[in-house]
Amino acid sequence: MDKYKRKFRFFISKITFKNSWKAFLALLIGLILTILSAFYIDYDAKVQAKTELTLVCNEIKTKIFTRLQAHAQLLRSASSFFAASDTVTRKEWKSFNEHGNINKNLPGIQGVGFSQIIPKNELQQHIQKIRNEGFPNYTIKPAGERDIYTSIIFLEPFSGRNLRAFGYDMFSEPIRRKAMEISRDSNLAMLSGKVILVQETDKSIQFGTLMYVPVYCNGKPTKTATERRNAILGWVYSPYRMNDLMNGILDRRDLIDKNRIHLQIYDNYSITESSILYDSQSKDKISNEVMSQNISLPLEFNGKKWTLFFTQNKERFSFFNSKVNIVLVGGFFISILLFSLLFSLLNTKLRAKQIADKLILDLKDSENRFSIFMDYIPAIVFIKDNEGKTLFVNKHMDNVLGASKWMGKTMFEIFPNEFGKKMVADDLRVLKLGYQRIEESIIQLDNEIHHYETQKFIIRQDGQKDSLGGICLDITERKLAEAKVKEINQSYRNLADSGNILVWSSGLDKLCNYFNKPWLEFTGRTLEQETGNGWTEGIHPEDLNRCMEVYINAFERKEIFSMDYRLLRYDGEYRWIQDIGSPTYNIANEFIGYIGHCQDITEREIAKETIKIKNERLILADLDKDRFLGILAHDLKSPFNAILGFLELLSVNIRNYNIDEIEEQI
Template structure:
């Protein structure tokens, strides 16, 4: 039995994995098919591109042969001239060459010339004959005594380079001599190996020469010995290789990538390359051999890189990428299906296990919960109750089954509701009811009714939770009584404080009113005394009298400042949007007008606005800016600055900074106290009320103010106000 259960469990675990295995098989199969199709198409494309490349190379090879045939025909025309005339004059040779128009018709052909076959014993006779015919002195180069000479006698057209070549002994140079002897011995046209033409000695350009042998009598003797005896010379064509190739290939000259090697007799020599090679890797290579008048040319062709030689491969690469994407998409779909199947199997298993555990948790929560719980049917009868509910109502849990839940309480509520309760959007109802317990004091329970579904066949309509809140309600009642007592005490203290403030205000008004009468009397009598008895009093008496009058005036000013400061605490705030920048500018202008001789630099940051009482804020700025103006009086470079500091991460602060007298930082706490002064009045006049008024105005607006200073270097006042903004 256990073996069967184990086997069944293994099959159940294997079932979800089959879908993943099938998805993997689908992916591998799709990838194999895509790669096989791509590989076949790629190979066919490469074969096609290679065939096109080879055909193009063969076409270029064929085109290289045609110009040389034309050069041979031109040279044979010159040989025909020698056949008709024993030796044509230079003028006749010039006329023939000019009639052929060699240079425009045959690019690469430097000219058409004749080189004589001169044994060493006949060289002097040739030079004498040449001079007697009026051709000038024939200079043979290079100098030296040789058995046979092959000097250039005629070379047209008569360009400076060709004229310079006349007299050059081509038989003295090995490469030219080999071609000339081979042409002489075979009686056939012969092309030389790569040489530097006489015309190009300074530029080192690659060239070649085509030789056609000339024999006396016009024909070609039958034997090699006879040819040697009948030889007259050679008609030859000097050819520059690069122009020759350009004329032969046309536009293909720049498009094709090839190298030409002279491989005659197995000795390879690079003649020409129209590309430098480098790091470019060609897609295809092709080698062909071209026979040119006794010379063997090996031509190596290279294609462009694969992306350019076979451009359709890019389409195949895109198709491959698309195919791979389709494979991955197909695999993804199969994988999603497999995952869905596995997930469904897992969810089904978990739901079964979760249902079992949920039922177990519910039973444990019912059994061991400290809160009383009961399941009710549609008639409100108890289906199941936990021990905590039995302890709350004083009845055993098994005895509660079948009892209507409402009968356990003294107050009668219809249904599951109750006075003072409430029901939320989910149908959960909460209320507090009084318990009906025999013997003992009344108890109160907080009840929470919630609808719950039951199993099929069960008549369960809801769950009710009961919590004994008797002690909590008693504590709340005691707290409410205490709160009422505290509220009465606060109201009484408020009335007492209000009466004390009114008495203080009346006292301050009375003191200021009563003090003004004797001050006026002191001031009046002292003024009368000074006017009437000025001649009687000496200087000391007049000084004492003046000091009495000044003290009375200062006392009056102090009384006015005290009344003004008391009004700051009583006046009602009229909040509005205030432009502090404009207000500060107006105050500075007023200070300038009142103290015009001074030159003070005032820097005011524009656009600073707050919400506050305009009158109080003007008073505050007037005091701060007036202090800065006053305490910079002894500085020739006085400077006052008003702006906003953003150095801190907290609320930005306004600041008013000056470079005046400053103050010791250790006495900063005395600045904002009434009648406290840090400077002697003889040095800087004042009442000691201004900064105290500033502090009250800032605090009434919900802000704070502080100061930083250093004696002799100036002071800075920082304050915050609500509604800071810029425009």
């Protein structure tokens, strides 16, 4: 019994070794491809993450640079405020800053101030002047002998931390002084290097920087650096606590936290601990061990250089790591499954024969379905070899062109003329370039010319020469319809040009693409000048914004609109125009733009103005009438009251009076 078992195992092993080496090879290839795919996905994930990080980092850099420009513009406005005034008081400076609503528009600014230059011989006079303004303890800090003093005399908001900076001489500190001198000599907004602001207390100390813009004396020349030094009056400036500034510039939840980005800003281009200005993770306490890739971007503002150093959290790669694991597991599973399948197929001749027979039947069935489909498709279909000889034509092509006689022939053999040469050249061009789409006219068996849209393409077959396939769709009706539409459009344009109405049309882009002849004669301009937005150049400046608002709003809602405006006529006179526009649609009821017509209503507007003036005069006359009647009623009221009173008296005592007494009383 054991002997037979050993023979059976030997027989099976022979079959496996002889027939299954291809399956093992497929398994090996599958495993290799799986590993390579995993490495590729991992590499692609890193490249994609690097690209995304670069885009986000550049966006952050742009936001910082844009905000610095806005701060510079604010200080430039403050400098202009000094230039526009002989003197600026503390109250005026406060009002200027409050009206600017700076904290809302540019959050993160510690304040906006003015530092005045004080000659040494005017020091005591200056100190006394400020003390007389209500600051008895005012003095310039730090104390000491210097040729030139500067003092922060204005700073808003003038409260909290900023009170510590009042009277500080920034020119006495080298880093600030360097920025102030460069700003003075170049007349540019200039950032200082890394400093600790005098506004800092013992708690929550932040690194800081300052931006300076020079203020020159009015009337003095400032073209050269020497002239600017002689004309300098002081500097408007803004101090920045870097954490507050960056929180104001960046939406942390959107750019920093959402993307798990760690941002560090360094003074100049040296990435050292001593030059760091800002660290976005100082509060979050996220360990650097979880950070992966990094990007360093330079930022230059008017010659001042910062380095933006970005690092990204490894958690961003968790999704891609899961994809790598899926590829590995899936690849191993598919490789083993493919190995099992090949092993079974290669060692089962019957199964192979069954599959082969089934494939042959499927192929025959597919060819049969293809033949039936090709015969009943309502289009011309053909196949040619690489020399342009016809290999296959469908039933429809034979019915309309008698193409069954073309089998095995080139088009030049069928049509030995220029048409045949052109067709052969087209076929060879397609075999070289790969694709062609043309429109052509062909005479059919009924001797009628039909228009076709022909698409030719290459049919590639493994181990065989390329063939050429083609499909021709009869577009005769479409061509006739297009010609009819073109004829109708031309008729409409001729009709529009023959009248006195001004006509225009516009497309989906809201830009005008047509103006009729009366319009061009009215404006005295060419069609090229009027198309697009050119026609708006003739609208009266007072009407332009209103007209464009009406036009754009109606366009968005696809509604009819009517507007009156003044349009410049060729003779230089503005004429009142009534413009009525209507949305237009194509045959498929798709919105394609607007068409409008205009007419001159200047006389109507003049008549309306005349009626308005007359109405105003009538109203004034009516008021005068009421005023006159009031006066008349008042003047006549007294004598009538006397008469009525006397008559009432007579009615009571008439028996006590004789006729002579009554006459005498009257």
